[in-house]
Amino acid sequence: MNRRRREYGAYYHLVAELRLDRDRHLNYFRMNAEQMDHILSLIGGQLTRQTTNYRQSIEPKQRLQVTLRFLGTGESFTSLAFQYRLGTSTVAESVHTTCQAIEQQMMALQFPRPTEDMWRAIASTFWGKWNFPNCLGAIDGKHVTIVSPAHSGSLFFNYKKTFSIVLLALADADYRFTFVQVGDFGRAKGLSVPADFPLPGSGVRGPMPYIIVGDSAFPLKTYLMRPFPGNRIPRWR
Incomplete structure (x- = not known):
């Protein structure tokens, strides 16, 4: 099932459609597409994995989208794994890595030390x-x-x-x-x-x-x- 990710996975179909509908995109991710792209520009480098002859790496944008969906709804890793056709461990690793990258790259910017x-x-x-x-x-x-x-x-x-x-x-x-x-x-x-x-x-x-x-x-x-x-x-x- 996961090998048919590009044919049926939410990232390649549902999410692609949502970018054409601003209101539904906001409702699904609790964030508009422009805000998502801005976050990706800051942390995308930390989410990039190497593609090998044995495995196609998961795109940084897909890792971010899975994480935002998890944070916005509290859906289980298992549920997200079925929707995006990813392994449950891949979803868990994506969420943890993305949250860590957001903290490292954005915390000081969004929450500067109070004066x-x-x-x-x-x-x-x-x-x-x-x-x-x-x-x-x-x-x-x-x-x-x-x-x-x-x-x-x-x-x-x-x-x-x-x-x-x-x-x-x-x-x-x-x-x-x-x-x-x-x-x-x-x-x-x-x-x-x-x-x-x-x-x-x-x-x-x-x-x-x-x-x-x-x-x-x-x-x-x-x-x-x-x-x-x-x-x-x-x-x-």
């Missing part, structure tokens, strides 16, 4: 656009279910009674991600957060800390604000 000036600019936009002062971003997280690593005990066991790692992401006032953290712990003070600054219109009151905002799943901290607990809005007298 105090960057945080001040974000806070200024939050104030101007959302009328919220001293805000560095909105945070949310997701539990990514995993198979418990060997000899890890209850380290990855969560309150939902599954094993997972936590993905945290911080977004600015324009909904753009500015910082991501996966599977480990961090502190806000390690992110070059600016020194406390007086709130707009606060007069003679002292400076206040810069903060991030999150939902009720997060704890209340000096650097993190969350809603009041419960479903009722408190009444002020």
Whole structure:
């Protein structure tokens, strides 16, 4: 079956048609063709494999497309292997290699190390656009279910009674991600957060800390604000 990849594989037929339909391409890959080509121009060299007399190598673009489909939908490696007429191990290797290449070539470009000036600019936009002062971003997280690593005990066991790692992401006032953290712990003070600054219109009151905002799943901290607990809005007298 896999030897007839060029006759029936999704890469040579379905994906080729999708490039002619921008909306369906975006729906299938969560990305338009121009964005995909841009990523390929950055990481294609790391995805290239040598063709031999015994085996035709898988094109870098096909490796990228399989990876984007996996990341966009969570389809299993086995399902993707059937669609693209690839070996399951080839799909797995493609996903791992492509993700590693994206991290190496694009992480510093897309997520530059935060600076105090960057945080001040974000806070200024939050104030101007959302009328919220001293805000560095909105945070949310997701539990990514995993198979418990060997000899890890209850380290990855969560309150939902599954094993997972936590993905945290911080977004600015324009909904753009500015910082991501996966599977480990961090502190806000390690992110070059600016020194406390007086709130707009606060007069003679002292400076206040810069903060991030999150939902009720997060704890209340000096650097993190969350809603009041419960479903009722408190009444002020």
